[in-house]
Amino acid sequence: MILRVTVYLIMAFLLVPLALIVLFSFNESPSFTFPITGYSIRWYAQIFSDPQLASALWKSFWIATLTAIITFILGAAASLAWLRLGRNGRTVLEVLCITPIALPGLFLGVSLLVLASQVGVQLSMITIVISHVVLALPMLMIAMRARLVLFDPNLEEASRDLGASQVLTFRRVTLPLIAPTLISCAVLSFALSFDEFVVTAFVSGTETTLPMYIWSMMRRTVTPLINAISTLAMVFTIAIISIALAIAAMKRATNLSSRNAA
Amino acid sequence: MPPIIEITDGNKAFSGFKALQNINLSIAQGEIVTLLGPSGCGKTTLMRIFAGFESLTSGSLRIDGKDVSSLPPEKRPVNMVFQRYALFPHLDVFENVAYGLKVKGIGKDEVRERVRNMLRIVQMDHLQQRFITELSGGQCQRVALARALVNGPKVLLLDEPLAALDLKIRQHMLTEMKRIHAETGATFIYVTHDQDEAMILSDRVVLIDRGQIVQIDTPQDMYNKPNCLFSAKFLGETNILHGTVVEDAAGRRAFRSSEGSFHYQPTNEIASKSAAIMSVRPEAMSLHAENPVRDNAIPATVTDVLFTGSRSFYHLVSDGGETLRAQVQNMPGLSRPNVGDRVHVCWPHDGSVVLPASPGH
Secondary structure (H helix, E strand, O other): OHHHHHHHHHHHHHHHHHHHHHHHHOEOOOOOOOOOOOEOOHHHHHHHHOHHHHHHHHHHHHHHHHHHHHHHHHHHHHHHHHHHOOHHHHHHHHHHHHHHHHOOHHHHHHHHHHHHHHHOOOOOHHHHHHHHHHHHHHHHHHHHHHHHOOOOOHHHHHHHHOOOOHHHHHHHHHHHHHHHHHHHHHHHHHHHHHOOOHHHHHHOOOOOOHHHHHHHHHHHOOOOHHHHHHHHHHHHHHHHHHHHHHHHHHHHHHHHHHHHOO | OOOOEEEEEEEEEEOOEEEEEEEEEEEOOOOEEEEEOOOOOOHHHHHHHHHOOOOOOEEEEEEOOEEOOOOOHHHOOEEEEEOOEOOOOOOEHHHHHHHHHHHOOOOHHHHHHHHHHHHHHOOOHHHOOOEHHHOOHHHHHHHHHHHHHOOOOOEEEEEOOOOOOOHHHHHHHHHHHHHHHHHHOOEEEEEEOOHHHHHHHOOEEEEEEOOEEEEEEOHHHHHHOOOOHHHHHHOOOOEEEEEEEEEOOOOOEEEEEOOEEEEOOOOOOOOOOOEEEEEEOHHHOEEEOOOOOOOEEEEEEEEEEEEOOOEEEEEEEEOOOOEEEEEEEOOOOOOOOOOOOEEEEEEOOOOEEEEEOOOOO
16 A cells, blocks of 8 residues: 555656646746646747747757667667677677766766867767767667677577578567667667757857757746747657557558468 | 488587587488487587588588588578577567568468468467467477478477476477477487487487597487497496406306306407496396396395386395496285395396496596
């Protein structure tokens, strides 16, 4: 009984703020207090009527998308290497990939800035994406390692034995098995990049991402616009996950029906 | 008929360690051959060489008359059943079995036909849509067999396929395996460390020890005519006596040990006065209160009796201090010796095998 109540309380603690954000994003008045006097979508309209905000949102979206794609590819490559390396090689790979997580974002930001100026790279969207990948990859590798220790190397041999080349084995066995973890890690990378602030502040140069814009906005006044932005981000994330699940279910259904046709 | 698989002077070394030495083996179409040996003897390595996951350091391997040394696993006409099945967890039963045919680009209708047919043979056609995680060990075993056999391999390699199953299902799967072998007519090469599996299943047993083939024979011959101490001890239980071969004035051979002199029927040439061992199976021994004289006999004391229903196992200590094990068929109304009784442990002249004492084993 106590356990059950605790679980509900924790879930409420996690979900109520989200529900409030969604609710207030439709609030007509700019106040953050009950009772709600009326509903409107003016804050949503305002997002798209503010060109600076829209551009920051768009920029953050692209940075996050690129970060997610690059971490996905690097993560897949690192996972393949991990599966083929011996014990020592795995340790080296883990140390190299996971160490950045131990560094405070502040130092990471400074060192990336120093590196960029040493190499002579202009601070831009590119440097932002690179630094976000540096941040997201350790998190992906930690999650992937948990998946990879369960990966039976005999599966790849079984595939070869059944007539599939190395490339075909990767496409039909290895990738489908590690893809669910990789994709969820990529979604996490997207989220991580979308609201990253500390490191971005060092390497963004003249670019303004969404978190930076909101921060500068909040220094003047707290606006309900933020609720609308958060709600949009949430809907977007849920949509991606639902679409992925729906595609998987549809594939299975067509597969079964084509098999049973004759 | 030419052999379906033939390995000549095969050697395999892993960074200096000789995993396999001087392997010569040829297997005929349709045979069930077991590679038997203790763990670490190299039998799995030999299997992986057949499959193409390892290559020979020297020697040649021919499958169906063609040298396959340079062929990768996917190009060899063999399929393997892995020890822990290695079924694809992201595919259901049907897709697992269809995998090999699909990657070879075989048409949809033919794939469906062959997969269904094979699932019928292994009696899994009612569970086509199940995922692997929803199957029992025995069911996984059937799917693994079907996945390999559906490709029509010239040789089916089985790597301790029953090791992960419990005893009851294991016995059932052994008879199933025989039935499936008869129905498909494929050649089976079966790796195991379990002598019972080897004897029940095989046409021939290849006994391997420390990277070398010790003996190749039918299960009956390997059990009754082991060619060395290792064979005698690895298959079944046996009593080993150490001694020398002697020759009487009439030229008759006998085996002399600290327990006495015993007659035997020589099956191999062992020079007189050379060190030898005598192997006597427990079931060849009988226990008598009086020495019946016509047989070999050792006076001994019963130290333990294990009654298992149809048979009893006797542990005895001879007067010379040798530990012996005898197996006696139980019959109603027959009196049996008890612990502490003095008996004569007897066996007929043709109930033993005498082998040269090999220092290696």
